[in-house]
Amino acid sequence: MDLSEFLAVFFEECYEGLGVMESGLLQLDAGCTDAEAINTIFRAAHSIKGGSATFGLNEIPQFTHVLEALLDQMRDGRRAVTRDAIDLLLESVDCLREMVDGTKAGTELNAERIAAAQRRLENMLSTADSALEPITHPTIKEESPGDKSNLSCWQIFFRPHAHMLQSGNDPYRLFRELATLGHLQVEADLSSLPSCSEIEPETCYLAWNLWLEGELAREQILEIFQWVEGDCDLEVKKVEEHAGEPEAEVGSEVQGEGQAQTPIETSSSPIPNARGHKNERASAGQDTGSIRVSIEKIDVLINLVGELVITQSMLNRFGEDFEQPQVNELRDGLIQLTRNTRELQEAAMHIRMLPIGASFNRFPRLVRDLGNKLGKKVELSVSGENTELDKTVLEKIGDPLVHLVRNALDHGIEAPEVRKAAGKPETGLLQLCAYHQGGNIVIEVRDDGAGLNREKILRKAQEQGLLSANDTVGEEQVQNLIFQPGFSTAEKLSDISGRGVGMDVVRKNINDLGGHVQIRSEEGKGSTLTIRLPLTLAILEGQLVRVGTETYVVPLTSIVESLQVEPTRVSPIAQRIELYKLRDEYISIIRLAQAFHGHSHALDRGQLVVVEADNRRVGLSVDEMLGQQQVVIKSLETNFQQIKGVSGATILGDGRVALILDIPGLIQGCIDRSLTQIAA
Amino acid sequence: MTAKAHSNDVTMQAKAETHQYLTFLLAGEEYGVDILSVQEIRGCSSVTPIPTTPEYVLGVINLRGTVVPIVDLRKRFGLAAAQFGATTVFVVVRAIGLDRHRTMGMVVDAVLDVYNISPDEVKPAPDVGNALDHDFVTGLATVDDKMLILLDIDWVMNSSINEPLQTH
Numbered sequence: 001m002d003l004s005e006f007l008a009v010f011f012e013e014c015y016e017g018l019g020v021m022e023s024g025l026l027q028l029d030a031g032c033t034d035a036e037a038i039n040t041i042f043r044a045a046h047s048i049k050g051g052s053a054t055f056g057l058n059e060i061p062q063f064t065h066v067l068e069a070l071l072d073q074m075r076d077g078r079r080a081v082t083r084d085a086i087d088l089l090l091e092s093v094d095c096l097r098e099m100v101d102g103t104k105a106g107t108e109l110n111a112e113r114i115a116a117a118q119r120r121l122e123n124m125l126s127t128a129d130s131a132l133e134p135i136t137h138p139t140i141k142e143e144s145p146g147d148k149s150n151l152s153c154w155q156i157f158f159r160p161h162a163h164m165l166q167s168g169n170d171p172y173r174l175f176r177e178l179a180t181l182g183h184l185q186v187e188a189d190l191s192s193l194p195s196c197s198e199i200e201p202e203t204c205y206l207a208w209n210l211w212l213e214g215e216l217a218r219e220q221i222l223e224i225f226q227w228v229e230g231d232c233d234l235e236v237k238k239v240e241e242h243a244g245e246p247e248a249e250v251g252s253e254v255q256g257e258g259q260a261q262t263p264i265e266t267s268s269s270p271i272p273n274a275r276g277h278k279n280e281r282a283s284a285g286q287d288t289g290s291i292r293v294s295i296e297k298i299d300v301l302i303n304l305v306g307e308l309v310i311t312q313s314m315l316n317r318f319g320e321d322f323e324q325p326q327v328n329e330l331r332d333g334l335i336q337l338t339r340n341t342r343e344l345q346e347a348a349m350h351i352r353m354l355p356i357g358a359s360f361n362r363f364p365r366l367v368r369d370l371g372n373k374l375g376k377k378v379e380l381s382v383s384g385e386n387t388e389l390d391k392t393v394l395e396k397i398g399d400p401l402v403h404l405v406r407n408a409l410d411h412g413i414e415a416p417e418v419r420k421a422a423g424k425p426e427t428g429l430l431q432l433c434a435y436h437q438g439g440n441i442v443i444e445v446r447d448d449g450a451g452l453n454r455e456k457i458l459r460k461a462q463e464q465g466l467l468s469a470n471d472t473v474g475e476e477q478v479q480n481l482i483f484q485p486g487f488s489t490a491e492k493l494s495d496i497s498g499r500g501v502g503m504d505v506v507r508k509n510i511n512d513l514g515g516h517v518q519i520r521s522e523e524g525k526g527s528t529l530t531i532r533l534p535l536t537l538a539i540l541e542g543q544l545v546r547v548g549t550e551t552y553v554v555p556l557t558s559i560v561e562s563l564q565v566e567p568t569r570v571s572p573i574a575q576r577i578e579l580y581k582l583r584d585e586y587i588s589i590i591r592l593a594q595a596f597h598g599h600s601h602a603l604d605r606g607q608l609v610v611v612e613a614d615n616r617r618v619g620l621s622v623d624e625m626l627g628q629q630q631v632v633i634k635s636l637e638t639n640f641q642q643i644k645g646v647s648g649a650t651i652l653g654d655g656r657v658a659l660i661l662d663i664p665g666l667i668q669g670c671i672d673r674s675l676t677q678i679a680a
Numbered sequence: 681m682t683a684k685a686h687s688n689d690v691t692m693q694a695k696a697e698t699h700q701y702l703t704f705l706l707a708g709e710e711y712g713v714d715i716l717s718v719q720e721i722r723g724c725s726s727v728t729p730i731p732t733t734p735e736y737v738l739g740v741i742n743l744r745g746t747v748v749p750i751v752d753l754r755k756r757f758g759l760a761a762a763q764f765g766a767t768t769v770f771v772v773v774r775a776i777g778l779d780r781h782r783t784m785g786m787v788v789d790a791v792l793d794v795y796n797i798s799p800d801e802v803k804p805a806p807d808v809g810n811a812l813d814h815d816f817v818t819g820l821a822t823v824d825d826k827m828l829i830l831l832d833i834d835w836v837m838n839s840s841i842n843e844p845l846q847t848h
Contacts, residue, residue, distance in 0.1 A: 303745075306745075307745055310745075550728065550729065595731065596729075596731035597729070597731070634745070634746065634747045635747070636730075636740070636747055638746065638747070638782070639746065639747065639748050639749055639782045639783045639784060640730075640740065640747070640748075640749040640782070640784075640841065641841045643730055643731065643732060643733070644732060645731065645732070646730070646731070649728075649740060649747045651742045651745065651747075655725075655742055656726055656728060656742065657728040657739075657740050657741060657742050657747055658728065659728065659730065659731075
């Protein structure tokens with residue numbers, strides 16, 4: 001039987017569950033008594049356990065069972081929520097995540113680590129907890145009949161005969177009834193399940209082991225199974241209570257309501273139904289009216305919208321040249337088409353967009369762990385989690401963000417004593433915020449730490465030969481030095497930072513996404529890193545330019561201005577590099593005709609397009625400025641290779657291919673060339 | 681353009697595996713490629729040149745929404761550039777380049793017939809020293825008394841994709 005499809009869904013849900021557990025644990029404060037919060041974590045653990053048991057993955061349920069037991073104690077108020085417990089549970093979640101990763105990849109699990117973690121959990125479980133507090137329940141307490149110490153634990157073995165389902169009896173219903181009596185745990189026994197081709201849906205192949213805890217008598221259990229007496233094998237055994245577990249507190253017997261819905265779903269359903277049940281549970285858990293769609297379907301849709309944009313611009317071209325009487329209607333129709341297309345395109349783009357909160361939510365854990373490790377007190381404040389961006393960008397921005405946060409914690413925020421001495425509050429503040437601005441999404445990482453130390457940076461730069469002692473360097477340039485490869489002012493390496501391979505990779509990754517990163521810092525006060533990213537990857541607003549006989553596209557967001565060349569403002573250096581005096585600054589000129597085709601032409605017969613990337617400006621010399629339009633980005637690498645200075649291609653309205661210029665790449669190339677030419 | 685299938689005249693046991701090859705004319709010589717790698721034959725259209733690519737990469741074209749590079753095999757073999765005439769076409773092939781499938785077009789002077797050739801009939805190219813790079817030839821075959829040079833299309837694909845050259 002091919003379980004792989006169900007397995008894929010299961011793994012996805014495991015990760016979701018682990019995420020729920022982690023964020024739940026992080027929000028749990030020591031001394032917390034909110035049963036519902038603990039319950040959420042418990043439910044997630046329980047689902048993972050049940051699901052993995054269904055698939056016959058043995059290590060995971062075993063491990064999760066112990067985790068569950070601990071959580072169970074907490075939610076019943078039999079154990080107080082302490083920081084140690086939370087830390088241990090968080091570690092166990094990590095361990096569990098590794099196990100899921102390993103199982104999914106088919107690699108061997110780290111048995112030692114698992115055993116060690118499990119032992120620690122079991123240790124904690126067996127130590128009685130003295131400082132207990134009564135917990136509050138959101139639901140109304142039921143009056144408990146009589147004696148509170150009448151808690152009994154029953155083990156039930158239930159195997160329906162093959163035809164039991166045909167008499168209309170549903171094991172699920174039976175279990176639900178059982179759950180109203182007390183706390184129920186169910187485990188399915190799949191040993192008699194034949195292969196999928198042999199299964200008959202109306203035949204029962206499963207057996208179940210159930211554990212029921214509560215104040216109940218054997219008769220109550222037997223009553224529930226009355227209907228199926230004779231159609232099943234039933235064994236009801238009373239189980240000895242665990243030695244060492246403290247007596248139940250006041251709140252613990254109220255289990256009916258909260259529990260009824262939870263434990264049964266995943267573990268008890270026979271495999272053909274597994275998927276349906278899982279989806280049910282998933283949608284019950286997060287009722288946000290959303291749907292899971294495969295990424296390929298979205299990409300198909302986006303490609304189609306892209307083609308539509310091309311067709312529409314083609315028609316627009318025809319529309320412009322028409323001289324017939326019906327041209328007004330045609331023009332109106334085309335305007336309408338343009339509007340429809342643009343709206344459709346925006347809607348399609350938005351499908352791929354997800355809130356950035358998804359990326360931000362790993363940071364509370366990271367900050368907490370890192371703060372502990374470094375001995376620094378840091379408070380994390382996150383805002384703008386609902387700001388949306390494209391899924392691909394979201395995935396790729398994760399690592400750079402992690403690096404920036406780590407830097408802020410390692411280099412930025414000072415140790416509590418240092419902060420106190422400087423008159424700052426002991427706890428440092430790290431702010432992550434995201435918002436939309438123009439056609440971009442802006443992400444800021446702000447800390448109130450020590451800021452960039454200008455002295456140190458200058459010294460390091462001189463050591464590395466990037467600057468000489470006499471260079472005058474502007475504030476911005478100093479700060480940009482940290483983005484150089486191999487640059488680090490850390491005195492010693494740690495596994496967190498100091499190797500100097502971080503910031504340049506961060507900037508490269510951000511540039512690859514079509515964005516830029518800047519830093520603003522004030523010594524002693526703190527630093528702010530600002531990342532700007534475009535909202536969409538597949539379509540960009542472009543300015544068409546003509547160079548010789550070819551048309552190129554310059555991304556509109558990189559254009560600062562365009563102007564007619566005044567020959568008097570052109571000054572060469574060493575006869576090889578040309579500079580243009582643009583108001584108060586000198587910018588380099590890149591003659592595109594020469595760079596791309598090898599011809600040169602008179603500068604003053606064309607235009608200069610001033611473009612900017614990473615705070616650096618360059619003038620591109622072109623023959624003519626053509627129109628502005630939206631272009632669909634087509635990849636050159638799909639069938640060919642990456643070309644320096646070109647970020648992609650597009651298809652114009654006339655069917656021809658036009659190359660899209662890579663502005664940061666061109667500027668960098670220009671700088672590299674200048675450096676080599678000056679040195680030569 | 682339609683390709684006609686000829687049956688092979690050379691006597692061969694019917695049970696031997698025969699491959700079909702699309703043949704074309706290039707600078708007066710006949711070349712053949714495995715027909716399974718040929719995606720389509722396309723009339724010439726304007727090619728957008730790409731900077732910093734070798735001379736034999738003429739540029740890219742728009743193939744129903746995909747950007748496909750066009751290679752001039754004459755230049756690749758160090759011959760004079762192709763003159764675009766009435767029969768000049770692009771043969772669009774799909775082959776493995778740098779570990780995955782890619783689509784590429786080749787400029788040929790004219791397309792000829794499709795032949796069935798069995799592996800027995802393919803002879804290795806003689807080693808003539810370094811006059812010409814012989815890696816692109818998988819073998820030679822004789823059809824209708826003419827020599828047919830069988831092209832290794834994966835090699836052509838792979839060697840056309842390089843590390844980007846430096847700008848001048």
